[in-house]
Amino acid sequence: MVxxxxxxxxxxxxxxxxxxxxxxxxxxxxxxxxxxxERLLIGLLAxxxxxLEGVPGLAKxxxxxxxxxxxxxxxxxxxxxPDLLPADLxxxxxxxxxxxxxxxxKGPLFANIILADEINRAPAKVQSALLEAMQExxxxxxxxxxxxxxxxxxxxxxxxxxxxxxxxxxxxxxxRFMLKLKITYPAKDEEKMIMERMAGGPPITVNKxxxxxxxxxAREVVNxxxxxDKIKDYIVELVIASRNPEAYHLDLxxxxxxGASPRATINLNMAAKxxxxxxxxxxxxxxxxxxxxxxxxxxxxxxxxxxxxxxxxSEDIVQKLFQGVPVP
Numbered sequence: 001m002v003x004x005x006x007x008x009x010x011x012x013x014x015x016x017x018x019x020x021x022x023x024x025x026x027x028x029x030x031x032x033x034x035x036x037x038e039r040l041l042i043g044l045l046a047x048x049x050x051x052l053e054g055v056p057g058l059a060k061x062x063x064x065x066x067x068x069x070x071x072x073x074x075x076x077x078x079x080x081x082p083d084l085l086p087a088d089l090x091x092x093x094x095x096x097x098x099x100x101x102x103x104x105x106k107g108p109l110f111a112n113i114i115l116a117d118e119i120n121r122a123p124a125k126v127q128s129a130l131l132e133a134m135q136e137x138x139x140x141x142x143x144x145x146x147x148x149x150x151x152x153x154x155x156x157x158x159x160x161x162x163x164x165x166x167x168x169x170x171x172x173x174x175x176r177f178m179l180k181l182k183i184t185y186p187a188k189d190e191e192k193m194i195m196e197r198m199a200g201g202p203p204i205t206v207n208k209x210x211x212x213x214x215x216x217x218a219r220e221v222v223n224x225x226x227x228x229d230k231i232k233d234y235i236v237e238l239v240i241a242s243r244n245p246e247a248y249h250l251d252l253x254x255x256x257x258x259g260a261s262p263r264a265t266i267n268l269n270m271a272a273k274x275x276x277x278x279x280x281x282x283x284x285x286x287x288x289x290x291x292x293x294x295x296x297x298x299x300x301x302x303x304x305x306x307x308x309x310x311x312x313x314s315e316d317i318v319q320k321l322f323q324g325v326p327v328p
Contacts, residue, residue: 049176058183061117070206245324
């Protein structure tokens with residue numbers, strides 16, 4: 001076992017060599033936002049979709065676009081609007097009068113990295129068009145089903161629900177995002193750096209650092225990272241506690257409408273492995289679960305009206321789960 005971990009750590013060291021130059025390239029454009037950049041890398045390594053939420057102007061779109069530029073792959077930005085149609089995403093069938101048949105015209109979803117910008121500005125029927133692509137990594141047009149190229153990653157941005165002209169995303173779709181990130185304002189010194197860098201300066205060139213094949217190799221290493229049975233039990237206990245907090249003596253009665261789904265268990269495991277990979281470790285520790293747990297669980301726990309009246313958020317509940325469930 002020790003020898004296996006030693007060999008795995010050595011492979012992680014080799015396969016993670018692209019991370020520092022990739023972060024450096026992103027840093028040419030994005031000032032600060034270390035938390036967001038790290039989580040974007042976790043989604044990339046764990047093959048999980050990410051939802052970024054924050055008020056306008058916090059570099060959500062710029063971060064995703066810059067990350068895509070560092071990868072030698074196809075990138076597509078889709079601006080979500082209230083009049084968007086499902087066919088605008090996945091494509092449609094076009095009749096060919098000469099041949100008397102239908103031709104398939106593929107939509108912008110046929111790319112590797114998708115930036116779904118302001119995703120909550122489109123109605124539910126458009127969100128439904130994304131479900132098959134996000135979960136099955138395939139798209140059905142007419143009677144034909146097309147596999148999407150690997151890697152395929154949806155990085156979506158949204159403004160807070162309180163803002164005018166937005167829709168609540170369907171819960172089935174929200175659950176398909178591995179992580180939901182809350183983006184906050186930059187610090188004072190970072191704000192000044194942003195102003196100096198972006199106010200009238202020349203366009204910044206971002207170099208490609210990694211190929212899709214290299215990324216897939218790194219994912220294979222991430223999948224091999226060791227997770228002890230005690231860590232697996234800890235993940236399961238956290239998710240079960242979100243559904244039945246009374247069994248863990250947590251004072252959350254009447255606050256949770258629905259707990260986290262089994263997809264949360266899977267994603268906690270995968271994201272923790274990716275976090276360990278970023279820290280050049282061949283095994284997962286409880287700190288990996290704690291570091292990534294809030295981003296995996298915050299959008300999967302639905303609170304009741306009573307919780308809203310008491311100003312208790314899903315994030316508060318996740319914090320109590322981590323405080324109440326024993327660490328192995």
